Amino acid sequence: MKRTMQQIKRDIEEQLAWDIRINESSISIDIKDHTVFLDGTVGSFLERQAAEYDVWTIPGVSKVDNNLTIKKHHQKTPLDDEEIKWNIVSTFSLNSQIDESGIDVSVNNRVVTLSGSVNQFWKKLYIEEVIFQVPGVIDVINTLSVVPECKPYDKRIASDIIDSLERIGDINIEKVNVEVNNGQVTLRGSVPDWHVYSEAHNAARHARGVVDLINKLIISH
Numbered sequence: 001m002k003r004t005m006q007q008i009k010r011d012i013e014e015q016l017a018w019d020i021r022i023n024e025s026s027i028s029i030d031i032k033d034h035t036v037f038l039d040g041t042v043g044s045f046l047e048r049q050a051a052e053y054d055v056w057t058i059p060g061v062s063k064v065d066n067n068l069t070i071k072k073h074h075q076k077t078p079l080d081d082e083e084i085k086w087n088i089v090s091t092f093s094l095n096s097q098i099d100e101s102g103i104d105v106s107v108n109n110r111v112v113t114l115s116g117s118v119n120q121f122w123k124k125l126y127i128e129e130v131i132f133q134v135p136g137v138i139d140v141i142n143t144l145s146v147v148p149e150c151k152p153y154d155k156r157i158a159s160d161i162i163d164s165l166e167r168i169g170d171i172n173i174e175k176v177n178v179e180v181n182n183g184q185v186t187l188r189g190s191v192p193d194w195h196v197y198s199e200a201h202n203a204a205r206h207a208r209g210v211v212d213l214i215n216k217l218i219i220s221h
Contacts, residue, residue: 005031008060012036015058021050027068034062034219041071045132056194062218070138079136081107087134088112098127103144113141121146121210146183146211154180157209161185164203171196176217178204183211190220 009031016024027040036055042048052066079087085107092100103116112131118124124144131140158180166173176189185204191197197217204213 003060005034008034008036008058011058012055012061015054016051019050019054022047022054026071027051034060035065036061036063037065037067039067040069042068043071045070045129056197056219061194062220070132079110081110084110084112084134084136087136088131091130091134095130098123098130103127110136111139111141112137113143115143117145117147119147119149120206120208121213122206125205148183148209148211150209151183152209154182157183157185157207160209161204161207164207165200168196168199168203171200175220176200183209184214185210185212186214186216188216190218193219 009029012029012031013024016022016027016029023043026042027038030037030039038051038055042051048066048068048070051068052064055061055064085105088105088107089100092098092103099118102118103114106113106115114127114131118127124142124146127144128140128142131137158178161178161180162173165171165176165178170192172192176187176191179186179188185207187200187204191200197219200217201213201215204210204215
């Protein structure tokens, strides 16, 4: 039996209340045609991410529009911009997955701006996630460009992604379309559940040669 929007919303509310990582009292939920809209504030990037993941796990959700913002923390002795930048640079130097040589970091009023380039798309997103966990950071403006060391043809990128998708269980490859234009990948179509959605997203995110990713997949019901 098809689930009503009220049932889906109730399950989302209960799921967010259950998750100890989330303060659900500051989050508002709206749902329309199986698309969930999250608004309000959270205390960290990880809380924002956890809320979105929790919503995706609820049966009946096809899409999530995450508009949650990260609230400022008022510390007795807040870190200044130079201290935050020093912490970020130190974090980079201790992380073997980050090559900081092509990355410029600036901090203004605790907002971090990233410029420069990385050689793989997943690194651009990963660096942003790492910075959000540095104490004192309230927002990240990520202008990093992706410059692959060897620029593969779009057809090769699409082929690699499709091959990866075909290795995922429970996915009907005929219902997924992979478009590549100058390294920018767009995923369209439908998948059966959140697990497959996540696997498909990661298949494109980690493919060699990808410079940007637009995920328009929906979960079918």
